Amino acid sequence: MTDEKLVCSNITKTYGKKEVLKNINLELEKGKIYGLIGRNGAGKTTLLSILSAQNPASSGTVMLGTEPVWENRKALDHICFSREISALGANGQGNGYKVKDYLRAAAWYLPNWDKEMADRLIKEFDLDVKKRVIKLSKGMLSMLTIVIALASKADYTFLDEPVAGLDVVMREYFYRTLVEEFTESGRTFIVSTHIIEEASDVLEEVIMLDKGQIILKEDTQALLDRAVHVSGKEDVVAAATKGLHCLHEEKIGRSKGVTVLLHEGEHIQGNAELSVQPVNLQQVFVALCKE
Amino acid sequence: MDGIKRNLLYWGYTIGLMLSMILAMVLGICIVTGLDESGNILLAFCATMDEFGGMYMPFFMGMLGMVTINNYLPFTLTMGSTRRDSFIGMEIMLHLEGMLLIGIIIAAGIFSGRTANGMFFFGRVLLLVASAALCNLSGWAYLQFGKVVSLILFLVLTITGALGVSVFAAMHEAGKWSLPQWGRLVLVAAAVAADGIMIYLYAGKVKNLEVRV
Incomplete structure (x- = not known):
């Protein structure tokens, strides 16, 4: 487990002429639950994908302590960005995969994978591991995203819209499990969500993003x-x-x-x-x- | 476990799964079309692999090139792999499983009664290396030009390649044309060079690959 901070400096991201992220400077500490809040298209997913080196920044750097994150397995072993999965099997989502294929790949790639936890969550969510991902409902896709994120045991875990499509009972279960895991492990979580009020109780700090810029980063209670x-x-x-x-x-x-x-x-x-x-x-x- | 080992496991499994689907498809065709006259599934399978292996191989490898870059390679990035480790793991397993498929095609040819002479092996080795190059070209073209252009390029190359090989093979069998030893070496070397160049170009594209948001 690392105690290093995840720091991004002067991150910009452009797609063609469109500047999606504008000079982002952000410091994430170990052992906090951050909420990443922003409107659609504010750049939340782009920011998370750059922090986890899934996408390159147009300029700027992301460092975990003294290690650059980009193309660096040593740093990436401490980071897990469980992306929102689409049933359409879009880019990066292993077309035709079954749930068990996803879990098998996660066990191979994530060095601290907790199979016991994954099995427990699968059981709680009542997910059918033999089902193809393209046949999963929106809620089930979210459940799979959550299983991978929590069981990854990564020091820095990012969840992109984890509760999208989940019913209220499952949303509550997710937040409870998240807090339990956080209390036990002291991992850092960044949760991006549109259902702000529901999440506000568990978010220690909020990062608000608007039009590609961080407009606020502050302790939630303060x-x-x-x-x-x-x-x-x-x-x-x-x-x-x-x-x-x-x-x-x-x-x-x-x-x-x-x-x-x-x-x-x-x-x-x-x-x-x-x-x-x-x-x-x-x-x-x-x-x-x-x- | 280091990054390349993880990727060897993943790519070995994923490409192996696709390869087994191709073989299962051929087996299915043999069963559905009523086997051969003897009613022996193994003989029918070997005969089919021997006759159509030259078509299955580039088709399998070319499609693999497009599918891996669209789905599986980005997927490995979402699981925390580096581009470098994933690309190396993918290339190793593509070539190894390509060798496995060509091994099956060679065995099927011998089992079907072909004479395992120099020309027999030359044709199959060339098929393997050219298909691997086609696989890398398809992946590179997908990133460079997009889905439609890469698909067209793949089809044009596969069809013209298959036609060209068929014509030369027919001429060779009829005794109208013969490829000297040095000519075979040049062709294999050219295919190896093409594969190497495509790997180099493809790696350059993958270096900054984006997982689409």
């Missing part, structure tokens, strides 16, 4: 502690939020609501004319993206 929604009469709200970092405003008649991100030392006191309410992670994200 972020929620300083994000508030202020509402009341327009002039009262305007006066209370003057000089503060307002993320998003909405007006209803003569009333106004503002999502504010407070900085150190800043404070808004609610009163009869001014309502100050906490906001959840999803609201912060929406407000930031609309900023």
